[in-house]
Amino acid sequence: MSSMIVISATAVPDHLRGALTRWLLEVTPELYVGTVSARVRDELRAAATACTHDGLAVLAHPADNEQGFQLHTAGTRRREPLDFDGLTLIALKRESQETAKPL
Known part of the structure; x- marks a missing residue:
């Protein structure tokens, strides 16, 4: 069953942004929204985890x-x-x- 997801991706490589735009709509810079299956959601999460080093990615999806x-x-x-x-x-x-910086 498909469900809506939201991904915020800050300072991530261009190839990850391209992968996200294949499945999701970039509504504002670095914010992606779409309706995908659980399998696609998990693959996008794995891709973000694998290549988000100095950047940040946050995925929100419906849960029980x-x-x-x-x-x-x-x-x-x-x-x-x-x-x-x-x-x-x-x-x-x-x-x-x-x-921390010394005083």
């Missing part, structure tokens, strides 16, 4: 949970989705002590 959707992320990111008793919350990572 309280919120009605599920999030998947790939790449370097400051925001991390966390499961909190069945609800997805977003946690912000702090700069590590090694990379």
Whole structure:
């Protein structure tokens, strides 16, 4: 069964953007929306995970949970989705002590 998905892809390689536009509509720069099967969704997620190194990709799709959707992320990111008793919350990572600037 097909379902609507949304992918936000920031600073990703051009070949990934091309793969996304084969299946989805780029409604604004770096934001893709479309209706695809679960198999295509999983393939797009795998492609984003494989080549999103310094960039960021976030996939949202319908799920049978309280919120009605599920999030998947790939790449370097400051925001991390966390499961909190069945609800997805977003946690912000702090700069590590090694990379923080001295006062």
